[in-house]
Amino acid sequence: MARRTDHTREELREMALEAARRAVRREGPAGLTARGLASAIGYSPGTLYNLFADLDDLIVHLNAATLETLEGRLKTALAQTASPEASAAAMVSAYVAFTLEEKALWGLLFEHRLPPGRELPTWYQQRIGALLGMLEEALRPFHPEEASRALAARALWCGVHGVCSLAAGGKLASVTDQGAAEVSEVLLKVFLAGLEKTAEGHH
Amino acid sequence: MARRTDHTREELREMALEAARRAVRREGPAGLTARGLASAIGYSPGTLYNLFADLDDLIVHLNAATLETLEGRLKTALAQTASPEASAAAMVSAYVAFTLEEKALWGLLFEHRLPPGRELPTWYQQRIGALLGMLEEALRPFHPEEASRALAARALWCGVHGVCSLAAGGKLASVTDQGAAEVSEVLLKVFLAGLEKTAEGHH
DNA sequence: CTAGATTTTGAACATCGTTCAAACGCGAGG
């Protein structure tokens, strides 16, 4: 048993990741089992360990793909807008929409913890940084000061992330899932209003 | 072996929860094992299942205690302030401080997911509602309109929660942990400024 | 066609949550 030419190594990795995606979507993170994934792609558990160091490594790659998808969504959302207000609103609503659409994958992306001692790859952190950069750019018209804009962007992004985090976990209690859009919209509007006000104050 | 009078049932539950606390603090959620907890309190694994339905049930009770502690922190923070600005700031900084102080417990509180089908107890949701109520009350001077204040409070709380969530997970990237305080402070200030501005606009 | 290189396997190990019949110790009734 050693079918060499059934699939490329890269194909196998992709198949495993897709199987993982399906499992997470269907049963949550608990559905991610080595044996389950292996049988889903028609291989034995041991083969998975030729493709990835271990399940944590597989999850990191899955998360990277999710992050890439999210990045794409934000980019297209941004491309279809004209005014600065619309850009910011589009980014936020795209972020929220993606979260609600892919609750489980999004949850895995931000809640997966590596065992202590292991660090996230640097390109991973860089991707998150890129997301922040996009938001920071969208915030430029509202906050001309170069120095503190990064901090403001980070604050706003954290805020929206918090809404998504609670919504995805079903911990917004009495608020429906639809409510996540409303809450984030309020957060954005009030925050932008605050930015403008403080900008006025500095002139 | 059936030492009846060693400890009350309630004492046992408390011992188990305290052992769980220590384990989570030391090794994260992964450190929570039935056998580990049992040996930590000097009993056998089976005994744990006389005290709690299962590990998920134990975690829910642990989270309830954590939530209670957090609630207490916010209350005392609130009691030591005079002005509305100080109240809001005190609540936010108390929330952030608790998060950084108890990263693992806080993470367990918000990131633990029950297996699908099981719901969180209602008193649990009510406690979260109480937290929101405190913040909403602190926001009263900034946002007189009764109707939308709840939404504003929720939005702000989600925002602060997002900062904490990313900070506790070490996903604020280049920002140090100390940065969580700064980010949340910016979020609060800008948000409050925005609230005042919109309030002005409505009169 | 053969031999070397590589991929794949699946049994094995340790550990996990959870169950439950049996063993045990304490308090009440004689």
Added chain:
DNA sequence: CCTCGCGTTTGAACGATGTTCAAAATCTAG
């Protein structure tokens, strides 16, 4: 003071988990 019974505690057992690795199987080069 003894005994009986009830409730507590145990720990072996079961199924499932992640992970390893020697052996088996297949492909490719010569």
